[in-house]
Amino acid sequence: MCERDCALRRTMAQGRPFVDTTTYIVDRRKRRIPVVVCTALLKDEAGQVLGGVEIFRDMSQVEELRKELEGRYHVGDMVSRSAAMAEIFRILPQVAGSGSTVLIQGETGTGKELLARAIHNLSPRRKKPFVAVNCGALPDFLLESELFGYRAGAFTDAVKDKPGRLALAEGGTILLDEIGDLSAAFQARLLRVLQERTFMPLGGTRSIKADVRVIAATNKDLASEVEAGRFRQDLFYRVNVLRLDFPPLWxxxxxxxxxxxxxxxxxxxxxxxxxxxxxxxxxxxxxxxxxxxxxxxxxxxxxxxxxxxxxxxxxxxxxxxxxxxxxxxxxxxxxxxxxxxxxxxxxxxxxxxxxxxxxxxxxxxx
Structure with a gap:
């Protein structure tokens, strides 16, 4: 901004202030600090222009709160100096731009959802919703209604239609977190969704097309789970298109x-x-x-x-x-x-x- 489009230079040339021009500065520790720039003419009592004033306001706190509210994190929000993470960061743009299903494996607390959000925010679907579903937190019936939605009258108290997470993520990305905890019955239901990219709400009579990108995350080794008979082999091949292994902190x-x-x-x-x-x-x-x-x-x-x-x-x-x-x-x-x-x-x-x-x-x- 300072080299090509200086706000203060524009103020001096056009004779008017500029308010809330956004940019960022980089400090000596290579941290990007968001700032808002305001400029104005400096005049004496007679109204003669003496110069200009430029004020920088640190917006770090506002930016951090915005990220907390919107959950919009990027690669820059994940810091690492390890070779394993450097390799993940290197291929992330290609992974994000591919549109393929991604499997993220790593221990609990390593930041798998943060990585999934970074993939979404680097992808062509970035302007569409990012929706996360914790597959291990709900029993099958609740997970089915949460993921696929339901029609009015599908069960007691279902007085009106409710869209599921797949519908809410239309055009965007859905994260199936802890996919390794799914029951065998629900794995079969999910396999059909991934194969045909369609789903049927509870109580529905017609399948709905799902234009979503799927990212799956788990704290288990799914290949080992397949060998042990706890995870369907065909579902594993569906989600294991691009795999990112998140190393633990130790x-x-x-x-x-x-x-x-x-x-x-x-x-x-x-x-x-x-x-x-x-x-x-x-x-x-x-x-x-x-x-x-x-x-x-x-x-x-x-x-x-x-x-x-x-x-x-x-x-x-x-x-x-x-x-x-x-x-x-x-x-x-x-x-x-x-x-x-x-x-x-x-x-x-x-x-x-x-x-x-x-x-x-x-x-x-x-």
């Missing part, structure tokens, strides 16, 4: 400091707090924890710390008790000479990475 611990900073920034925006970062000792504690709840658990830990921290850096005393009072990293590794060496090496690597702001210059120094 396999990509190099992301923890960066994710912690992202969550701290997010808490600052939503709560209006002023946490400046996290101390090295607290980062070490976070690095040596295995996160059975994955990224969701890390986010909860950071939120806990932000609530207890009065300001400044997050200290160890702000962390939950199981991290604050747990054994030291050396004790966890057994305390022998090899464990001490590995712990010291890990600490040095973390310190050098932090000093170099996780830039590749750290490799040179190491």
């Amino acid at each position: 396999e990509r611990k190099e992301n923890i400091p960066m994710l912690a900073e992202r969550f701290i920034d997010r808490m600052n925006r939503l709560r209006g707090s002023a946490i400046t970062g996290i101390c090295r000792e607290a980062v070490s504690r976070l690095m040596f924890y295995n996160y059975p709840g994955n990224i969701r658990e890390l986010e909860n830990i950071i939120e806990h710390a932000c609530v207890l921290c009065p300001g400044g850096q997050l200290e160890i005393t702000c962390l939950p008790e199981h991290l604050r009072t747990g054994p030291s990293p050396v004790a966890e590794r057994g305390g022998d000479a090899q464990a001490l060496l590995e712990s010291a090496e890990t600490r040095v690597i973390l310190e050098v990475l932090e000093c170099n702001r996780f830039n590749r210059a750290a490799a040179r120094e190491l």
Whole structure:
């Protein structure tokens, strides 16, 4: 904007103010910060133009609240430095643009729905609805009415037609979350929908065409479920067109400091707090924890710390008790000479990475 379409230059040339011109700035940590720009002429008492005034207003908090309300997340909202995630990010534009069915596999709390929303928002269907259905949360009858809808009179209290999630997602994307928890009977019903792209509401007499893209997500290994006889092989082949395997957080611990900073920034925006970062000792504690709840658990830990921290850096005393009072990293590794060496090496690597702001210059120094 500043190089090609400067708002202040336009104000000076046209003699009128410009209000709420939106753009973003990039800070030294490569973060995109949304801002609104307002410009006006600066005049003296006689009305002579002395110059111009340009005001930048930080819209980070508004943008974060908008994302919370609309659920519109993009690839930039998922941060990672692991090779596995880099490969997912690399192929994501092709996956999004293909229109094919996608299967996302990963442990609970890894961010599968966030990835599904990113695929939708990168796809040609981005202007149409994104609808998520948790297949493991409802019994078959309720899931059937939720997914396919029903006609008036289909059952007691069905006094009027209700469109299902498939109808609501028309032209857009539907996420079938926890598809591995479906019963055998409902798997057969869903297979027909995926094969023919049609569905019939409860109590209906005619099939309805479904113009939707399907993304399936599960915390199970569906190939193993097929071998064990718990998941239909034909349905597996229908959903396993493009597969993205989301690694758990314990396999990509190099992301923890960066994710912690992202969550701290997010808490600052939503709560209006002023946490400046996290101390090295607290980062070490976070690095040596295995996160059975994955990224969701890390986010909860950071939120806990932000609530207890009065300001400044997050200290160890702000962390939950199981991290604050747990054994030291050396004790966890057994305390022998090899464990001490590995712990010291890990600490040095973390310190050098932090000093170099996780830039590749750290490799040179190491």
